[in-house]
Amino acid sequence: MKRTLPVIILAVLFSFATSIKVSSQCKGFAKQFCKLEILPYIHDGNYHAAILSEGEEAELYKTCFPDQEYRIAVCGSEALPPVEFKVIDADRNVLFDNKEHNMVKTWDFKVESAKQLKIVINVPAKDKKKADAEISSGCVAIMFGFKDK
Amino acid sequence: MLFKLKLFVSTPIIIGVVIFFASCSSGGNKNNTKEISVDSAELERDIFxxxxxxxxxxxxxxxxxxxxxxxxxxxxxFTEKLLNPLSNVNKYTTNRSMAVSMGVYLTDLSYASLFDQAQTTIKYMEVSKKMADGLGITDAIDKTTIDRLEENINNRDIILDIISETFMSTSAFLRDNDRQPLATISLIGGWIEGLYLATQLAGDAPLKDNKIVDRIIDQKLSLDMVIKLMDSNKDNADIQYISVQINELKKVYDKITIKSSKIQPVVDEKTNVTTLKSTSSSDVTSEVFNELKETVKTIRNNFTL
Incomplete structure (x- = not known):
């Protein structure tokens, strides 16, 4: 017990220190880089970010309302290949796919009636034959902005 | 003795390894699989x-x-009397009440700022700071934030940026410090305050062709997100308290059916803005709408009094 206790404490400290580092790193990335993509729209203040590796996906669910004009920005850090994102409705129709628009990071839209939308983010694998050890990871941030009317 | 010596020698080495790996993680580009938040509940509606x-x-x-x-x-x-009074601030002493009221005050100050209520905006930023301080959020709202707000009080773009930044920093701080339930509670507090302001402002106006009424009914869709957010922290006692209140709201929203047509995306080639064309209608009655108003008021009072 005496032998394992320091190891457990250090493991917990390690995990805590690493997660804080990673979180702060992504917040800084979102603030410094992704927020600029939102301009001239006003960032709504919500912040969603995760560390993703090549081949991994994230999803975001959001309700959008009439009388607002929205901009969604999806940004990946330099270590990652360009990030793919799709906007899908409740009927599973793809409303926007950035693969069909030169992998742009933003999409501007408005809705005529309130809608729940799903945003699927995918970090494509650069080379499927690569060994696991060579797979890149980095921050991916998803931010929304709207216009002040 | 040998074991003690080994432990004595190995502990600094382990600490060194811990610090080394923690500092390496800031590069963040190789095999780093840590997550920022933990929302992964099972879903039930069509979109989910x-x-x-x-x-x-x-x-x-x-x-x-x-x-x-x-x-x-x-x-x-703008109706100032609808805001949560500044004098309530001393009532909030628990983490839950401070997190809820921080969300409430941030919505109040957002509402005030959009109607160019300069002094009210500053006062509500000051009480939001008190709540953030109480929660140990050290760097989200500081004196510089208030000073910047005062210096730019006639520049709405900067004010909105300060508010957005404040909200982002407070919720990021709570999440980064393993206090996700409080971040969720603050978000729900802000959302309920928005619903309270909207239902009070709607008053007794006719329900048909009334934008504020439509937006209140639309919040049925946001309620789904609230429930999913709470599900991911359902073992937390504070979330359980909030959940009881939100379930009362769900019972009323369940009496309203929203019908919606399929989406047709249309791109404006000039502006490059896509309009998601569709129509929707609801079967809300005056009786149900009044019940909704009363339920929102009760929850808001439970949150703030």
């Missing part, structure tokens, strides 16, 4: 129906700023 392979799932609620913007774009006016 597919089996997800995602590593990370986020549910996004209207932020205080977006709630206030919805109220403003519905053609309403």
């Amino acid at each position: 129906a597919d089996i997800s392979h995602a590593k990370q799932i986020f549910y996004s609620l209207p932020s205080p700023l977006e709630s206030a913007m919805m109220i403003k774009s519905s053609g309403t006016h």
